[in-house]
Amino acid sequence: MTVHKGRGIAAIEYPTGMNQNGDPSQAWIKVKPDGRIDVFAGTSDIGNGSKTIQSQIVAETIGVPYEWITYDNSNTDSSPVCTGTFASRATFVAGMAVKKAAERVRERILDIAGKELEIDPADLDIVDGEVIAKGSPQTKISVPDVAAAATWGHGELITGAGAQLKPYAAIVEPETGKVDLPPHSAISYASCAAEVEVDDETGEVRVTRLVQCFDVGRAINPTLVEGQIEGGAIQGLGLGVLETSYPYYPGMEHRGGQFGSYLAPGMEDLPVMDTVLIENPSVDGPYGAKGIGEMANNPQPPAIATAVHDAVGVWVTELPITPERVLRALQRKAAGEGEPTRKGKLIVYDEELSLAAVAHPDAPVRLVVDA
Amino acid sequence: MNLNVNGRTHEIESPPLTTLLDVLREELGVHSPKVGCEQGGCGACTVLVDGAPRRSCLLPVAALDGAEITTVEGLGAAEHLEPVQAAFVHHYAAQCGFCTSGLLMAATAYIANGGTDDREAIAEALGGHVCRCTGYVKIVDAVAAAARGDEFDLSVTAAGLFTTTMSGGAA
Structure with a gap:
């Protein structure tokens, strides 16, 4: 008849982009006569912030302020193809497409600025919206003036297109599943530590604290990626202890008929949360970024399950860990009937494929802990 | 009957048992209140009725004659946010x-x-x-x-x- 406290931890790895690849993204950028930048891409922003992040990538790559970027993803017919927002790919794959398009725009700006300044474009740089001569920063021309010169003097539209595609990895050995290309892009790593309170009379599990530690490659927008991780954490809490259509499923005639029959976490279920970002840059993502969208709700349920075991000494091997399942496990243990055993899953770890191939060999790993 | 929505008075033509949510969205074109569960469970349709937060999906408009309704459209616009x-x-x-x-x-x-x-x-x-x-x-x-x-x-x-x-x- 007591409340037991427990702690648990779980670690996961997760690939970025579509398994076996073959998911292209394309982007097209043009510069208005006043220097503002229009980005056309088909990546829908479902709240993950891809529009903000891709605009940041374009601004950083060209060398202009973020406010100059207009990102138009409103028309998938007139925009270039993007396979979509799924598989944690919007920052990584589509981000590379806008980065490549922005690199070409940057080249065109430097070329026209070189003609205006009569300097070799290789000796020019773009900093905060101005094209400056390297080593002689007082010799400069603003990007708006370059865009005006292109429009009214050179008869040119400054534009650039970019595309990202890792080709489809075909299976060459059906027996083993071996493919002819690495089957995915960057791998992210993450762990979650959970603290729970388990009431051994009611079986209720309350998650009191979640600590998320995610390798994001490079946090292009730290608050946005933290928002993805926090949102995933509460979804993971829901998957761990609340969300199911059981006991109604699969009998459709008995399933919950009300919105409230499905227990999604509410604000009052919110535990103390800590988020730790690890920057372990990828070789092939924009500025070292990796995709973490889908993995964000993966480590919490196993961390909660191990915390429940730490608290009351039973393994609950089905999700969600409902009061009924906790009480049944406690009853079986008390009756000496044995409890569900948790057999570890064997993982074949190929270091070359899994780590060395996706981590940047020279880039330092950076740990960002929120104060 | 009349409703004051974001400072403007409207004469309402919808049938009296129409929900406030449907009157706002369908008759008056005020689209910030969202149609979520329509059972009072999700909160997406919440508006202020005489200053108090209420689920507009559960309120028959006949009960609100003369009430003052505030939605997000009645808060600040993009250039001067609340x-x-x-x-x-x-x-x-x-x-x-x-x-x-x-x-x-x-x-x-x-x-x-x-x-x-x-x-x-x-x-x-x-x-x-x-x-x-x-x-x-x-x-x-x-x-x-x-x-x-x-x-x-x-x-x-x-x-x-x-x-x-x-x-x-x-x-």
Whole structure:
């Protein structure tokens, strides 16, 4: 008849982009006569912030302020193809497409600025919206003036297109599943530590604290990626202890008929949360970024399950860990009937494929802990 | 019957048992209140009725003759946001945005009634609003910041160089 406290931890790895690849993204950028930048891409922003992040990538790559970027993803017919927002790919794959398009725009700006300044474009740089001569920063021309010169003097539209595609990895050995290309892009790593309170009379599990530690490659927008991780954490809490259509499923005639029959976490279920970002840059993502969208709700349920075991000494091997399942496990243990055993899953770890191939060999790993 | 919506009086033509939500969206073209569960369970349709947060999906319009209704359209526009709206922008408190209208109205009433930045009090006041994207952390951050009267320079918000305050650690 007591409340037991427990702690648990779980670690996961997760690939970025579509398994076996073959998911292209394309982007097209043009510069208005006043220097503002229009980005056309088909990546829908479902709240993950891809529009903000891709605009940041374009601004950083060209060398202009973020406010100059207009990102138009409103028309998938007139925009270039993007396979979509799924598989944690919007920052990584589509981000590379806008980065490549922005690199070409940057080249065109430097070329026209070189003609205006009569300097070799290789000796020019773009900093905060101005094209400056390297080593002689007082010799400069603003990007708006370059865009005006292109429009009214050179008869040119400054534009650039970019595309990202890792080709489809075909299976060459059906027996083993071996493919002819690495089957995915960057791998992210993450762990979650959970603290729970388990009431051994009611079986209720309350998650009191979640600590998320995610390798994001490079946090292009730290608050946005933290928002993805926090949102995933509460979804993971829901998957761990609340969300199911059981006991109604699969009998459709008995399933919950009300919105409230499905227990999604509410604000009052919110535990103390800590988020730790690890920057372990990828070789092939924009500025070292990796995709973490889908993995964000993966480590919490196993961390909660191990915390429940730490608290009351039973393994609950089905999700969600409902009061009924906790009480049944406690009853079986008390009756000496044995409890569900948790057999570890064997993982074949190929270091070359899994780590060395996706981590940047020279880039330092950076740990960002929120104060 | 008449409804005053965001300071303007309208004569309502919908049948009396039409919900306030349908009158707002379909007859008056006020689209910030969202049609979520239509059972009073999700909070997405919340508007202020004479200053109090109410589920507009559950209110027959006949019961509201002469009432003053406030929706997000009655808060600040993009160039002069209300403090609670600015706090939501600054703290990245919206992702897909479907719950945001209801939360903004509930938070407006919470702060107008003297609500503080106490996290448990905020969860108590706004606990009936479901959000599936944010995990609530940045929503609570934003409401707490608005309740404190924090001011924000939204021109530097985009880079997102700040992190959550919802830490159990030393801070």
